[in-house]
Amino acid sequence: MLITFPHMGDMSIVLKTLFNGLGRQVSVPPPISKRTLELGMKYSPETVCLPFKVNVGNFIEALEQGADTIVTCGGVGPCRLGYYAEIQRSILQDLGFRFDMIVVEPAITNILKNLHRVAPKQSLPNIYSAFRLATAKMNTLDSLQQKVYRLQPREINPGEADSVRLQGVREIDTAETLTALAAVRQETESKLDSVKLRSGIQPLRIGIVGEIYVMLEPFMNQDLASHLGNMGVEVHQTMFLSDYVNGHLFRKQEYLKLFQHLAALAQPYLRHTIGGHSLKSIGHTVNMGRKNFDGVIHIFPFTCMPEIVAKNILPKVSSDANIPVLSLTFDEQSGEAGLMTRLEAFVDLLKYRRSSQTAADPD
C-alpha cells in the first residue's frame, strides 16, 4: 500500500508524518505546478471549483509515480467538497488508473473503520503517538508562519524571515521525534527573533478571510500573503490548518467558543450556516472592523457557493463596520499582474484612508 493525498499548503508534511507513524509508505504528489493544473483542468468538469481540479491533477501525478491508495476527505454538504471524491474516483478510473480510494467521512465510525484499513496491526499507543507527532508538527508550522507574517513588513532585508522559515520547514519535515521537533522549533524561533527589524513603523494591518483551500495553498492564491508582506502589510490570516483540525475534527472548546462568537457577530447579516466558511468570513470582518484593522481581503475559488453568498453580503458589512473589503476570486486563468495591480490599489487606498483619519483626528 503506497498512500497519497491531495496538497494543501504544508499539509503534506503533517499527513506524511501521520501515515509513516502508522507504518505506511507515502508517495507525496509532486508540488503543484502548471502541469498539475493543466491535468486537472483537462479531466474535470468545466465549472467545478478550483480545489477539485487541482486535486485531480495531484492524484494523477501521484498515481503516475506509483501510488496505489488515495486518502481524501468526504462530507455531508451543502458545500461541494463532500461529493468531490465520488466524481474524482470515476474520472481517474476512466483514465485507466488502478487504485483504492479511502474517503474519510466526518463520522467517528467511518474514521475508525478507515483507520483500521490504513493501520490494521498498530497498537493504540502507536496510533496515539503518530497522531501526536503529526499534530505537533502542524501546530509548529502554523505558529512559525504566523510569526513570519508579523516580521515581514518590518524586516530590513526583505525575504529574510521567510527563508529562515523555509529552512525550518525542511527540518520539521525530517524530524522523527517530539524532542527533535521541539529543538527545531526553538532554533527556528530564535533565528526569527534575531532577524533585523526597522523600528518605529506601524504597518497596515490586513485580515485575510475566505475559503480554506485558497487561503492555505500559496500556488492557488499566488502568494498573496508574501506580496502583501513585501508591500509593508502585516497579514492576519484568519484560518490555518491547525484551526480547522482543532475546531472541526477535535472540536476543542476554545475553537468552538470562537466559532460561536463569530456566528453571533455575523448574525445580523447571515442568520444561518450555509456550509463552507461564509459565516466565519462575515464574523471575522465585523470583528476586524471593531479591532481597527485597516482592511480585509476576502478570497475564494471561482464558483464557490458559500463564499459567493458571503461576497454579496460583505459590501453591507463593510459599510456598517467601516472597514474596506476587497473580494478576490481565483481560478485557473488568474494572472499575477492583475492580482498585483489590485493589491497595490487596495493598499494605496488603505494608506490614504489611514493618513486622512490621522489628519482629522490628531490624537
Place this chain on the structure above:
Amino acid sequence: MTVRIGIPRGLLYYQYGALWERFLQGLGAEVVVTGDTSKATLDCGSVLDDVCLPVKVYFGHIYELAARNVDYLFTPRIISVAARQYCCPKIIGMPDILHSNMEQLPPLLDINVNLHQNGCSLYQAVIAAGRRLGKNPLFSLYAWHNAWQNHRREQPFFCPCRTDRQRIGLIGHSYIIHDHQISMNVIDKLSNLGFEVITPDMVSLCQAAAAAKTLNKKIFWSNSHHMAGAALTLIQSTPPVDGLIFMTSFACGPDALIGELIKRRAHALNIPCMLLTVDEHTAEAGFVTRLEAFTDMLSRRRQPC
C-alpha cells in the same frame, strides 16, 4: 382589510408555488405572484455578483414585488426539505442576500424550514408563518393540511410506455427549464422538432429515489438528488429514452458535479447526452443550432442503416 403577500416567481416557486399560494390563501391573505421573467427582470437581478442566473432572476422578481405595494414578501429560508439533505447554499442564504442588497424592502416572511434532522420543523414553520399573520396554530395547520392534500394529488408518475415519437429526457432544475426566459422555451422547441420531452418533475420522488440508490454515495442536495435519480430512471427504463439533455445555468455549483455524473452514466449505457449551459448572454440562434444538431443526430440513430 386582507393582507397582501407577494410571491416571487423564481427558484423553488416552480416546485412549491401552488402549495404556497393555497396555504397563504387559506390563511386569508391575498396572494400576488409576479409575472413571467422578462428582460427587465434580468436587468434588475444583474446587480448581484458571481451568482447563477436563477438567483439573479429571483432577485429581479423581488424587485418587481417591492414596487407593487405588498405587505409581506414570502421568502421562506428553505434549508432542507428531506432528512440528511440540503438545498443549494445560495437558496439557504437568499433572505440574507435580499436584506444586504435592497433598501426599503417590505417585511420578509422568512420562516426557516429545516427538515435535515427535525421532521417537525415544517409544522413549526407553518405555525410561525400563521403567527406572523395573526392566526392561531390550529388554523394555520388546517390551512396547510388543505393545501398539502391538493399538492399530493398532483404527484406525477413516469411510465416508460412505447410511443411513436422519439423521447428526450430534459434534466434540469425546474426553475431553469420551466422559466421561459431562462430556458428559451426549450420544451416547446423540442416538441416542435417532433420529440416527446420528459422532465424530472414527471418522475415521482419514489421512482427517482429508487434509481438513485445505485449511486455509491447519496447526493446531499435534494434537487440534485431528484434530478440525478430522474435521469437514471429515464436511461435505465425499458425502453430507455433516446437522448438526454442536461440543462444548467453557468456557475451552478451542484450541477457542475451532477452533470458530470449523469453524463458518465449515460455514456456507459450508450445514450447520447448533451450538456446545455445558459446564462444571461446566451443567444437564441446558437441555442437553436445546438438543439437541431442534437435532435438530427437522434433521428439518424433511429433510422436503420
